[in-house]
Amino acid sequence: TSSGERIPMTDPRVTFLLPSMGKISSEALAAVFRSSGFNAIAHSPADESILKLGRANTSCKECLPLILTTGTLLHYVNNGRRKDEILVYFMATAAGPCRFGQYYVFLENLIKKLGLPNVAVFSLTAENSYAGIGNGFHQKAWWGLVIADVMEDMRSMILANAKDPKQGMRIFDQAWSLILAALEKGEFSALEKQLAQTAEQFAQIPMKRPLEEV
Numbered sequence: 654t655s656s657g658e659r660i661p662m663t664d665p666r667v668t669f670l671l672p673s674m675g676k677i678s679s680e681a682l683a684a685v686f687r688s689s690g691f692n693a694i695a696h697s698p699a700d701e702s703i704l705k706l707g708r709a710n711t712s713c714k715e716c717l718p719l720i721l722t723t724g725t726l727l728h729y730v731n732n733g734r735r736k737d738e739i740l741v742y743f744m745a746t747a748a749g750p751c752r753f754g755q756y757y758v759f760l761e762n763l764i765k766k767l768g769l770p771n772v773a774v775f776s777l778t779a780e781n782s783y784a785g786i787g788n789g790f791h792q793k794a795w796w797g798l799v800i801a802d803v804m805e806d807m808r809s810m811i812l813a814n815a816k817d818p819k820q821g822m823r824i825f826d827q828a829w830s831l832i833l834a835a836l837e838k839g840e841f842s843a844l845e846k847q848l849a850q851t852a853e854q855f856a857q858i859p860m861k862r863p864l865e866e867v
Contacts, residue, residue: 816860
């Protein structure tokens with residue numbers, strides 16, 4: 654903490670915040686972090702207010718994702734953060750020519766510059782396949798992100814091709830909440846069972862045209 658106290662990441666005062674990487678992907682990854690004992694939440698996708706806040710605290714010459722993730726952090730800090738809350742902001746990193754490897758460096762410097770108390774950046778790196786947490790985390794994260802990608806495709810299909818998109822999305826949202834619960838449980842057998850049930854549910858959603866024609 655800012656006062657020098659050392660506490661575990663699983664302490665109830667700690668909130669582990671993920672910036673939006675797409676609603677479904679972020680929620681999936683947050684569920685995987687919760688399976689490792691973290692009090693992880695996924696921030697909602699960025700809106701205009703977050704964009705403006707990010708622009709106000711960057712040079713505006715950076716990649717748009719850096720501006721949005723900066724705005725997301727400051728938006729959370731400024732809106733509804735608990736007084737006793739210790740905030741840990743997740744930001745992955747990677748080597749290579751992309752500026753993505755400098756995101757966490759920029760955010761750490763911004764936190765120091767603004768004097769934000771009890772705010773830290775937590776980073777995992779591609780150099781060890783994001784395996785820094787242990788306990789099979791990177792494997793579970795892979796499950797979550799692959800499932801999220803497929804579910805995003807299914808969501809798009811329901812919105813574009815279901816005879817009743819609103820009813821289709823109600824079925825989707827219910828199924829997604831159950832998949833998140835299975836990811837949080839962290840057991841592949843339970844996850845596999847839920848995915849099979851979800852596939853059966855989705856197969857019953859009436860479509861305008863056969864999927865092969867869409």
